[in-house]
Amino acid sequence: MTTLGDLIEFQEISELKARYVRALDTQDWDLMEVCLAENAIAWFNGGKFTRHGRQAIVQFLREVITPGFVGSHIAVHPELTLTGANTAKGIWRMQEIAYFTEPSPALADMHIVGGEEMRGAGYYHEEYLKEDGSWKLSSIGVVRIFQIIERKPARADIELTVEPARGMRR
Amino acid sequence: MTTLGDLIEFQEISELKARYVRALDTQDWDLMEVCLAENAIAWFNGGKFTRHGRQAIVQFLREVITPGFVGSHIAVHPELTLTGANTAKGIWRMQEIAYFTEPSPALADMHIVGGEEMRGAGYYHEEYLKEDGSWKLSSIGVVRIFQIIERKPARADIELTVEPARGMRR
């Protein structure tokens, strides 16, 4: 039932998702803006952090993903469906690993004082809108399977090296 | 040498694999049944756990992947080949992470008493059968590269949060 036309759209949506996680983990907020539709909705952590509109979402991400947040998010196993001429939806398995090198006021209830490691897995639940020939995220949410926080006393003898360019070529 | 027809079959097999890992980690056994051909064969852990037939495989998975098994399996890097009009085979790199929140009698020789973390990587070795237009797993095996078990004394200062919906929207 899959058509060749579907494959092209799925490829372009996958490239959008690649840019999204690159924006997140290289902390490239200009790139993040290009990934989001103007009226996008985000509901992270199962809806605990909900934001409406591209600017509010980027502002929220900047508060959480600070320079002291050193992480890698990946999204695999897409299950995508075209829902109209310019709309699509889908889910992706998410896995994240992050190290905190300083306190994180934005994640107050996680009590991040610096030195913690966080790992998690779950699903991205997303909707997409094609505008002027480019797919954008119109809705993005995350529901986790699990999240684990490992705190400092158990993390002796651990050396973390952070590349300032975060994976990009200078 | 790859044809457009190949791309469509590879896409549909990739979607099957996405449903398989979703069934596994959300513990959705009805979905797992739909992923397996009726006469499927499974040989997990390099053949230590071999089961014949869809029902026996699902029964085995239910015994191992209990509510106290909190995990995320991902399969990436497919190397797929069509072997006939309705058959295919392939390998995928597997990575798994799991936390045990209670004892696991089914994994007796791993001595899981609760509190352990398991991580592993390896390859899925698979065969596929297309029935009534849908790809199913007709054979699935795993050979690991490594498996690591980290037990409780080393896992102080660790907080695990499990989402009851395991990544799905309620």
Add this chain to the structure above:
Amino acid sequence: MTTLGDLIEFQEISELKARYVRALDTQDWDLMEVCLAENAIAWFNGGKFTRHGRQAIVQFLREVITPGFVGSHIAVHPELTLTGANTAKGIWRMQEIAYFTEPSPALADMHIVGGEEMRGAGYYHEEYLKEDGSWKLSSIGVVRIFQIIERKPARADIELTVEPARGMRR
């Protein structure tokens, strides 16, 4: 803007990348040779380890990825571009996990004495060349987002099992 022809090339480049990581983690150096163009350039660790030519690259990898290096590298989120009739370039998010079961003289400045765990994430930056109908890596580099080394004292109560076949069927 993506064409069906692009999809076929992207599929074949993705299969090349799958073979590359399989060669790396199963330590199959014959397979690695087939992945590399004769005049390939490699610059690992942001350029610290630079090698010119297929033979020098394979030689370097054999020195680092010894039997005591037990690892899994994955590459996801490709962002690929065709740059000519037989050339392409792209980036992939890299994630690695490795255990050292013995000292590693080749990684002298990491002070690997055996018992360490290394995890990292970053980006592969690659160029490709199509020769006789097959894509090869003509340039491969890695810039990390982070790298973490966890040393032995913190790694008590940990059991590592290595499969001699490293994921392959014997």
